[in-house]
Amino acid sequence: MLRLQSIKLAKAKHLTVPSPSSLRLVKKRMIAMDLMHHSSCFLLPTIPLQRRPSLTYALLVLNQNLPRFTPLLWNHAQLHLCADGGANRLYDEMPLFFPQEGASDVRRRYKPDVIKGDMDSIRREVLEFYASLGTEIVDKSHDQDTTDLHKCVTYIRDSASGLDKSNLCILVVGALGGRFDHEMGNLNVICRFSYMRIVLLSNDSLIHLLPRTYCHEIHIQTSVEGPHCGLIPIGTPSKSSTTTGLQWDLNNTAMEFGGLVSTSNIVKEEKVTVQSDCDLLWTISIKKL
């Protein structure tokens, strides 16, 4: 934070002798902007007790192949939802991660709390299996205006009881890949719910939004993620973004599609900082262990 401040002041000095009012403006902006911490400790086998921020996780399973670390995410989550055909994935693919166990034992252990969506993909026998185990089924087939991800996020935000939502992080598997319009619709959900922590995960990468209203500190878990990363001005051009901790840092740099978009960047330090005038998408590769 202080380093960013000194960078801004140094730059101002280089160009002109900063007026007291411009310095006050810079300082005011830095003070006004809160710090938001990010860490992929949900990818670690155990989440360190003193980890800041201390978050409650919800896991959302969409209708794509389960990433290999799905059981790990499941363990960390206090709430487990399937969006429609995500329940088929859970039913069919969770047993494949535990080949030495009986499939029905695995299915009972990985029972979702809720299945929600328009129910046009879930197989009848899967629906009945989980319903018989007590999974709450929320049928939203009348609602064709929002995606299954959107329905699930609003459910978590508005309805899910017994969940500490003060520091909530929603982990989503199956939102990337597959049909491109689905992927973009899912991206739009995290942009619309920019005030919530939502992380989209695939076998190869994770992505989440860095809202422009915060300065960001991203604590890199080098055992499970990196080094390949990127910052994407997904919805609107950025006139000015600044980073530290990357191989190719941005320094009040403009980014937009058709020009510079920070991809194939490399994480160099264990802490990456980002500040921007627009919402940026942060993406980092997940290690194949």
Added chain:
Amino acid sequence: MDLMHHSSTFLLPTIPLHHRPSLTYALVVLNQTLPRFAPLLWKHAQLRLCADGGANRVFDEMPLLFPEEDASDVRLRYKPDVINGDMDSIRKEVLDFYRSLGTKIIDKSHDQDTTDLHKCITYIWDFAPDANKSSLCILVAGALGGRYDHEMGNLNVLYCFSSLRIVLLSDDSLIYLLPRTHHHEIHIQTSVEGPHCGLIPIGAPSRSSTTTGLRWNLSKYMSTLL
């Protein structure tokens, strides 16, 4: 505003003779699993490039699409014209194999500022005579999925070369840019594509978009903001 026509005839077994627009196809193969229709795209293309590890994919996976044939016969038949890129993914035996068959190898390992796709598009741009550029269409396999920063970098290439027709294809979808400088007519090949579709304002909000022919058309008074 000029009209621009689009049609996925490259997904048809044969491209109709009088089809408009009449296009010349180039195929670029990136380093992801080949889509099931890769041989079809290969057949329509007059120029075939592999971007670095895309050559591994052609070498390893083309034979899998012809299980009844001998692997080396398939490899000889599906020989890229060019392999271009920073060469940090292509396997040595694959590089040697195609080099021995006469494939042009362009080593751009010194250039770390652009993606492999960008390098390939630049090569095609420089290679194609000016007269043919407007009738050129570059088909790209392997640009979607995988590492997300790669996917976004590939999407950005569409914007950086917005005057070129570039189509990114996966097993599930195809995508291309509709530049705002034109009205667009998209002729749907219902035997091979659809019905699911979308229009995405990537990179900048759209205050006004208008469509016809969709289930949920956009009208000019609606703002489409991400």
